[in-house]
Amino acid sequence: MTETGNGTTPGLALLEELEGNKLVTNIMHVGRMLRSAGLPVGPGKILDAVSAVQTVSVTNRRDFYWALHAVFVNRRDQHEIFDQAFHIFWRDPRLLERMLGLLIPQMAGEEDGPEPEPPSRRVAEAMSPSDEEGNEEQEEKEPELEVEATLTASANELLQKMDFEDMSAAEIAKAKSAISRMRLTIQNVKTRRFQASHRLDKIDMRSTLRAAMRTGGTVIPLQYRTRRKRTPPLVILCDISGSMGRYTRMLLHFMHAITNDRDRVSTFLFGTRLTNVTRHLRNKDIDIALTKCTESVEDWSGGTRIGDSLKDFNQSWSRRVLGQGAVMVLISDGLDRDAGRGLALEMERLHKSCRRLIWVNPLLRFEGFEPKSQGIRAILPHVDEFRPVHNLESLTELIEALNSQLVRRKEGITEWLQAM
Amino acid sequence: MSAPLPDSIEATLDILAEGKYVADRSLATALFLALKLGRPLFLEGEAGVGKTEIAKVLSDTLGRRLIRLQCYEGLDVSSAVYEWNYSRQMIDIRISEAAGDRDRSQIESDIFSEQFLIKRPLLQALEPDESGLPPVLLIDELDRTDEPFEAFLLEVLSDFQVTIPEIGTITAEKPPIVIVTSNRTREIHDAIKRRCFYYWVDYPDAQRELEILSIKAPEAAAELSNQIVAFVQRLRSMDLFKLPGVAETIDWTNALVQLDKIDLDPETVNDTLGTLLKYQDDIEKIKGSEAANLLNQVKADLASRQ
Numbered sequence: 269m270t271e272t273g274n275g276t277t278p279g280l281a282l283l284e285e286l287e288g289n290k291l292v293t294n295i296m297h298v299g300r301m302l303r304s305a306g307l308p309v310g311p312g313k314i315l316d317a318v319s320a321v322q323t324v325s326v327t328n329r330r331d332f333y334w335a336l337h338a339v340f341v342n343r344r345d346q347h348e349i350f351d352q353a354f355h356i357f358w359r360d361p362r363l364l365e366r367m368l369g370l371l372i373p374q375m376a377g378e379e380d381g382p383e384p385e386p387p388s389r390r391v392a393e394a395m396s397p398s399d400e401e402g403n404e405e406q407e408e409k410e411p412e413l414e415v416e417a418t419l420t421a422s423a424n425e426l427l428q429k430m431d432f433e434d435m436s437a438a439e440i441a442k443a444k445s446a447i448s449r450m451r452l453t454i455q456n457v458k459t460r461r462f463q464a465s466h467r468l469d470k471i472d473m474r475s476t477l478r479a480a481m482r483t484g485g486t487v488i489p490l491q492y493r494t495r496r497k498r499t500p501p502l503v504i505l506c507d508i509s510g511s512m513g514r515y516t517r518m519l520l521h522f523m524h525a526i527t528n529d530r531d532r533v534s535t536f537l538f539g540t541r542l543t544n545v546t547r548h549l550r551n552k553d554i555d556i557a558l559t560k561c562t563e564s565v566e567d568w569s570g571g572t573r574i575g576d577s578l579k580d581f582n583q584s585w586s587r588r589v590l591g592q593g594a595v596m597v598l599i600s601d602g603l604d605r606d607a608g609r610g611l612a613l614e615m616e617r618l619h620k621s622c623r624r625l626i627w628v629n630p631l632l633r634f635e636g637f638e639p640k641s642q643g644i645r646a647i648l649p650h651v652d653e654f655r656p657v658h659n660l661e662s663l664t665e666l667i668e669a670l671n672s673q674l675v676r677r678k679e680g681i682t683e684w685l686q687a688m
Numbered sequence: 689m690s691a692p693l694p695d696s697i698e699a700t701l702d703i704l705a706e707g708k709y710v711a712d713r714s715l716a717t718a719l720f721l722a723l724k725l726g727r728p729l730f731l732e733g734e735a736g737v738g739k740t741e742i743a744k745v746l747s748d749t750l751g752r753r754l755i756r757l758q759c760y761e762g763l764d765v766s767s768a769v770y771e772w773n774y775s776r777q778m779i780d781i782r783i784s785e786a787a788g789d790r791d792r793s794q795i796e797s798d799i800f801s802e803q804f805l806i807k808r809p810l811l812q813a814l815e816p817d818e819s820g821l822p823p824v825l826l827i828d829e830l831d832r833t834d835e836p837f838e839a840f841l842l843e844v845l846s847d848f849q850v851t852i853p854e855i856g857t858i859t860a861e862k863p864p865i866v867i868v869t870s871n872r873t874r875e876i877h878d879a880i881k882r883r884c885f886y887y888w889v890d891y892p893d894a895q896r897e898l899e900i901l902s903i904k905a906p907e908a909a910a911e912l913s914n915q916i917v918a919f920v921q922r923l924r925s926m927d928l929f930k931l932p933g934v935a936e937t938i939d940w941t942n943a944l945v946q947l948d949k950i951d952l953d954p955e956t957v958n959d960t961l962g963t964l965l966k967y968q969d970d971i972e973k974i975k976g977s978e979a980a981n982l983l984n985q986v987k988a989d990l991a992s993r994q
Contacts, residue, residue, distance in 0.1 A: 308878055320885075323724045324697060324717060331697055334717035338885040342878060344732065347888065460762020461836070473774040474766075477799070480781065484792035488778070583929065591873040592761060592834065613969070617929075 292318055295336070298357050302340055305349050309340055329358070456497040457593060457623075465494035500595050500623060501532035505581065507600035508565065509539040509572035515630055516568070519599060524549050524557050534589040538577035539567035540605075544585065571605040574643055578614035586621050593623040598651070601631045604643030611643060615650035627651040691750050693723050707745030709738070710892075710900045718887040719746075728845050728866035730881055733889030735871055736933020743826035743867040752865065753823040757809040759833040765840065769850055771806045772799075780804070800854035810844055814860035822862040830880075831870040838877055846883045892934060894921050900934060905941040915952045916941055918986040920964070928970045939963045952987075954980040 299314040317339045326332045333354055341350050464472065472493035480488040504523055508516050527533045527549040534546045548560035562568075590596070596618070604611060619625050627647060648654065694700040697713065700720040704711045711719075719742070722729035731739040747754035757768060777799040784790045790798065807815075813825035830838070844850060845866065849859040868884060870876055892900060894917050901913045908916070916937065924931045932940075940963045949956055957979045965971045974982070 308882075313882070319725060320721050323721055330713060331717055334714040335721060337714070338718040338721050338887060341888075342881045342886055343875070344872075344888045459834070461764060461834075474772060477772065477774060477777055481792070481796045481799075484795065486785065488781075587873055588875070591831070617969070 291321065294357070295321060298336065298353060299340065301353050301357065302350065305353060307340060307346055307349060308342065313339060457500045458495045459498045461496045462493040463496045465492050467494055468492055469494040499530050499532070500593050501534070501589065501591075502526070502530070502597065503534045503536070503589050503594050503622070504597045504599065505536045505538065505578075507539070507572060507574070508537045508568060509603075510569045511572065511601055511603050512599075512630070513569045520549075520558055520561060521554065524554050528552060532592075532594075534585075536581060536585070537561070537565055538574070538581075539570045540573045540576070541567055542577045542580040542585075543567075572600075572603060572643075573606055574600060574602070574604045574647075575606050575609055575611040575614055578618055579610065582614055582617050582621070586618065590621050595624045595626070596622040597626045597628060598647075599628045599630075600647075601629055602627075602644035602647050603631075603641060604646075607642040611646040612650070615647050619650040619652075624653070625651045626653045626655060628655045693750070694720060695724075696720070703749045704742075704745060707749040708903050709741060709745045710896060710903060711742075712892075712896070715742075715887055715889070718885050722885045723865060725885075726863045728868050728884040730876075730884035730886045731867065731869045731889055732872055732886070734891070734931065734933055736935035737889045737891060738934055739867075739869040739889050740826065740828055743824055743869075746865060746867070747824040750821075750824070750865075751819070752821055753817040754826060755809050755813045755823050755864075756826045756828060758828050759830050759837070761832060761834055763833045763837050767808055768837070768840075769808050769810045770852060771808065773804045773806050777804050802855065805852075805855070811850055811858065813864045813866075814848060814850060814858055816862060822860065822864040825864045825866045827866065827868045829871055830868050830876055831873045835877070838880055842879060842883070845880065891924055891931070894918065897921070897934065897937060901937065901941055904938045905945065907945045908941050909950045912944060912950055912952065913941065914990055915983075915986055916944070918989060919952065919957075919982060922982050922986060923964070923974070926974075928965065928973070929967045930965070930970060932964045936964050936966075952983055954983055957983060 295317050296314050299309045299317060303309040317336055320335045320339050321332060324331050324335045326335070336354065337347075337350060341347055462470070462472070464475065469492050472491045475491040475493075476488060479491055483489075504526070506519050506523065508519075512519075523535045523545075527535060527546065534544070535549050537543045537545055543565045545561045545564060548564060549557050551557035551560065629644075631644075691703070694703050697716050697720050700716040700723070701711065701713065704716060704719075719729055721727070729742075731742065733739055743756075744754060746752070780799050781795060784795050784798075805811075809825070813823055816822050827841070830841075845868075847859070848863040849857050851857045866884075868880075891897075897917045897920070898913060901908060901917060905913070920932055920937050920940075940960060943960050943963045944952075944956065947956065947960070958975050961971050961975055961979065965974060
């Protein structure tokens with residue numbers, strides 16, 4: 269260990285010394301290629317890669333591969349990209365040169381923006397404030413078109429892209445003010461960390477002794493500490509199938525707001541398949557966030573397979589996002605194309621792996637709603653709270669629903685279970 | 689019995705083999721880099737694939753002390769790095785008060801000195817052991833702790849130093865060998881990973897698993913081991929909530945050896961399925977006809993190979 273130093277990067281001197289070396293240039297190119305493919309590869313990593321390759325004293329391709337792998341790959345899902353990049357690069361280096369050649373004007377092009385993207389609605393609005401009326405007309409039409417599809421859980425998996433209308437400035441302002449008033453009464457939980465406190469809770473020995481030093485030890489004034497509180501992680505699973513179509517846009521706004529409002533929020537959309545949109549919704553700009561969501565989701569307004577989607581969630585995500593006592597919000601009308609097959613089982617598992625499961629169901633806007641559908645019957649026994657939402661078309665309504673009085677686990681659900 | 693650090697990938701493989709750890713060359717490459725360049729090795733993978741074992745093997749074969757820091761939610765500086773010995777400090781204050789031989793600043797610098805310091809794993813890891821060699825530091829299941837502790841680790845993992853306000857910064861003369869493991873119950877921040885060499889520990893393939901069994905459960909008959917490995921490999925391709933890891937395979941084999949089995953039969957599989965699968969739903973799914981079915985396939989497969 270002594271001869272290796274303390275693991276600092278070899279520094280630029282090394283790179284300069286090796287400048288003539290073809291391998292170093294190639295490693296740099298691979299690094300750049302990975303970076304443009306979205307891996308977090310900075311100059312530091314490239315230096316690391318060079319020193320790693322030197323250290324293993326490459327004699328075969330395999331060692332070389334894994335040495336670079338250990339440096340460039342940071343997560344399991346990056347493995348695939350690295351693998352492809354490596355093989356493309358070293359099968360035919362000239363191929364890469366050509367590819368890079370292609371890439372560079374492209375990247376430059378991105379900045380210049382030769383392909384004019386449709387200007388966002390806000391920009392357009394700012395340019396010509398007079399056509400607001402026209403926009404409103406469009407909006408008014410919208411609900412009419414969707415009414416027919418509202419209560420159907422269609423049987424086919426409909427793969428289609430949805431075009432969200434960008435939000436107008438007025439809408440954003442309205443939403444923002446609603447969101448600023450929003451306080452999710454999802455209780456803060458006590459963590460195992462402490463903070464100084466005046467309450468006579470626990471004695472903080474460290475600061476007590478420090479305080480004692482101020483008096484030279486003649487008096488030892490007790491200092492206290494108490495448990496720090498923190499918002500629990502929040503996971504939102506939102507149904508975007510046809511029957512939920514009219515609410516989708518509003519819900520996305522809500523999820524965007526909440527994602528940017530607190531830390532540890534994960535958001536998933538599902539219709540017939542599950543999509544993790546957390547990353548997209550982290551975008552501060554709502555227009556960009558929604559566009560990215562639209563691109564990544566393939567099953568807008570299609571059918572609903574709640575059971576399958578939940579299974580997918582349980583299998584691949586629950587263990588990664590539900591740790592540390594997460595609160596889960598399920599937004600769905602419970603209309604399931606598979607008539608609740610396998611749903612109860614997945615709901616049970618989901619319920620057992622989170623701190624609290626809150627179900628928001630827009631169907632409740634109808635007076636005299638009774639939990640008759642198979643899907644709803646399967647879900648109901650496994651949620652802690654069933655939040656009635658009488659009108660989900662405005663953000664305020666949803667927030668009100670989520671803000672209603674908090675009850676003990678399972679308590680809010682008993683009367684619904686009796687109605688079943 | 690301390691051994692020098694390996695100077696090639698082959699030597700790293702040898703060291704692991706000496707500690708009865710069957711490793712892929714890819715893992716040896718990452719480990720060799722970590723040892724040689726004095727950086728932490730970040731191991732991620734499902735439970736029971738042998739992440740923690742690597743640190744133990746390293747400590748054994750290299751003759752280094754193993755210091756283990758098991759992470760949990762709320763792990764804080766006072767249980768991970770250092771704590772002051774409060775009762776001794778109080779006594780010291782009282783004594784000097786009675787004797788009246790020291791003034792205030794003298795007492796202060798006395799009671800916040802190293803003799804009143806209780807060293808926790810991270811601080812211990814910065815010191816060499818009796819033979820003068822830096823220890824192996826295992827930071828186990830980092831994903832169980834919370835972000836504040838992760839942030840604290842940044843200083844430790846990149847510069848191998850710890851700052852104690854009353855004393856100053858303590859730096860390791862020789863950096864310890866650091867192994868960090870994670871089960872991925874949440875994503876560890878890139879800032880940590882960037883300071884480490886990363887390796888995803890996957891389930892082994894059939895040949896590798898058989899090799900592991902021959903070392904870890906040598907009492908098992910060859911025929912039985914073959915059947916076990918084929919069965920487990922098939923299980924891993926099924927739609928289960930928790931796939932069995934290598935640890936489960938070894939446990940199962942040992943269980944079967946204890947039961948004096950030399951051949952798998954449906955009944956035994958049903959009875960011992962609990963050592964292999966850890967979720968009731970999974971057990972329900974496999975138990976009975978599915979297990980018998982799998983077993984038939986396995987046996988047919990093995991017969992056709994011979």
